Amino acid sequence: xxxxxxxxxxxxxxxxxxxxxxxxxxxxxxxxxxxxxxxxxxxxxxxxxxxxxxxxxxxxxxxxxxxxxxxxxxxxxxxxxxxxxxxxxxxxxxxxxxxxxxxxxxxxxxxxxxxxxxxxxxxxxxxxxxxxxxxxxxxxxxxxxxxxxxxxxxxxxxxxxxxxxxxxxxxxxxxxxxxxxxxx
Amino acid sequence: xxxxxxxxxxxxxxxxxxxxxxxxxxxxxxxxxxxxxxxxxxxxxxxxxxxxxxxxxxxxxxxxxxxxxxxxxxxxxxxxxxxxxxxxxxxxxxxxxxxxxxxxxxxxxxxxxxxxxxxxxxxxxxx
Numbered sequence: 001x002x003x004x005x006x007x008x009x010x011x012x013x014x015x016x017x018x019x020x021x022x023x024x025x026x027x028x029x030x031x032x033x034x035x036x037x038x039x040x041x042x043x044x045x046x047x048x049x050x051x052x053x054x055x056x057x058x059x060x061x062x063x064x065x066x067x068x069x070x071x072x073x074x075x076x077x078x079x080x081x082x083x084x085x086x087x088x089x090x091x092x093x094x095x096x097x098x099x100x101x102x103x104x105x106x107x108x109x110x111x112x113x114x115x116x117x118x119x120x121x122x123x124x125x126x127x128x129x130x131x132x133x134x135x136x137x138x139x140x141x142x143x144x145x146x147x148x149x150x151x152x153x154x155x156x157x158x159x160x161x162x163x164x165x166x167x168x169x170x171x172x173x174x175x176x177x178x179x180x181x182x183x184x
Numbered sequence: 185x186x187x188x189x190x191x192x193x194x195x196x197x198x199x200x201x202x203x204x205x206x207x208x209x210x211x212x213x214x215x216x217x218x219x220x221x222x223x224x225x226x227x228x229x230x231x232x233x234x235x236x237x238x239x240x241x242x243x244x245x246x247x248x249x250x251x252x253x254x255x256x257x258x259x260x261x262x263x264x265x266x267x268x269x270x271x272x273x274x275x276x277x278x279x280x281x282x283x284x285x286x287x288x289x290x291x292x293x294x295x296x297x298x299x300x301x302x303x304x305x306x307x308x309x310x311x
Contacts, residue, residue, distance in 0.1 A: 027210065035209040035229050035291055035300060042286035049210045049233055062211045062301075063233050078240045081247065082272060088242075117242040149252045150241075153299045154212035154232045 026064045027053055062156045068112055078116070088118040096167060097136070105167035211301035218255050218297055220289060227291030248272045255297035 027050035031038040036046075049063070056076065057069035070076045080088065092111035100106060113122075123129050126146055134146065141148035142158060152158040212232035220227050235244070244250045248269060251257045257269060264271035264282055273279045280287065 028208065030290075033209045033213075035213055035215060035295065037226060037290060037292045040226065040286050040290045042284070042290045046287060046290070047234060049231070052237060053233060064211075065233075067236065076237050078236060078238055079243065080240050082239075082243060082278065116236075116240050118240075118246055120246045121242045144253075153301075154236075157211070 026050070059156070061160050067155075068115065071115055080118070090114055091119065095131075098169075100165060104162070104165040105169060106164045107167045108164070209300040213300045214254050214298070215291055215295045215300055216255060216259065216297055217291065217295055218258075219260065220291075221293060225285065226289040226293060227295040227297075228288045229291045229295075230288070254299050 027048070029048050029050070030036040030043045030046055036043050053063055053065050057066040057073055058064060059066040059069075071078070091114055092109075094110065095108040097106035097108065126149060127134050136146045140146055141151070144152070147164070148158065151164075156163060209229075210231060210233055214230040214232065215227050216230060217227035245252055249257070250269065259269045261282070263269055264274065267275060270288070271282065274288075275281055
């Protein structure tokens with residue numbers, strides 16, 4: 001082995017061991033997750049993530065569950081209120097955000113978010129209901145503000161750039177940032 | 185000229201890859217240990233995944249009033265017993281009641297309050 005090939009071999013070994021480990025263990029058992037105390041008797045009673053999550057629409061990140069798809073496929077039906085089935089105001093306007101430097105534009109779907117939460121979850125605390133009225137930046141999102149309150153903590157993580165940055169500037173027909181009329 | 189991976193770059197790549205191989209909590213798990221250990225109980229581990237199968241986000245974060253920052257809600261057992269926060273459901277009616285201490289206070293001693301869940305959660309500062 002030459003001196004210069006050693007680091008490359010080490011790197012390959014690292015990839016060969018690290019990536020399969022990450023793929024093979026989608027869901028840790030509670031007693032192995034380094035949060036739950038294995039000596040706590042509840043660990044044998046509480047549900048392991050795999051038992052529930054392996055049955056839902058798969059994904060490659062976060063909980064390895066496509067939560068939006070899980071609702072659409074009627075695998076789950078999370079309640080909108082503690083008692084009864086009251087569903088609040090529904091809103092399905094898409095928002096295109098164009099101030100994205102050299103990245104594709106952001107398409108924000110109110111409809112998808114509305115399937116998981118009421119308007120008050122975001123408005124008017126995290127986002128003002130004014131077009132172009134929010135100084136959103138990736139720096140702020142990465143620091144846990146705006147979208148980053150949920151994305152990167154519980155909703156799909158910030159490694160999934162193209163799920164938000166999904167509109168090619170070349171294909172977009174919208175003249176400026178703003179609301180897009182929902183498809184009929 | 186033959187391309188060589190410089191040691192510094194290799195170290196950087198290893199830093200990125202190593203967390204992939206480590207054990208991790210389920211994405212979105214929250215540790216709450218603002219008061220628990222100080223009062224002789226194990227830290228609380230809250231699984232977002234289990235609850236979001238059953239309830240939409242705004243049930244807890246709007247209707248019940250949980251803040252969207254770990255440790256910021258200032259939850260006490262007194263409040264829970266009075267039906268606030270976790271006690272809105274964990275009352276023996278919607279979900280099991282507060283007598284099952286170990287079900288929530290199940291964390292390894294010494295855990296710090298925060299959102300857990302692997303390398304994808306480890307953003308700077310806030311979480």
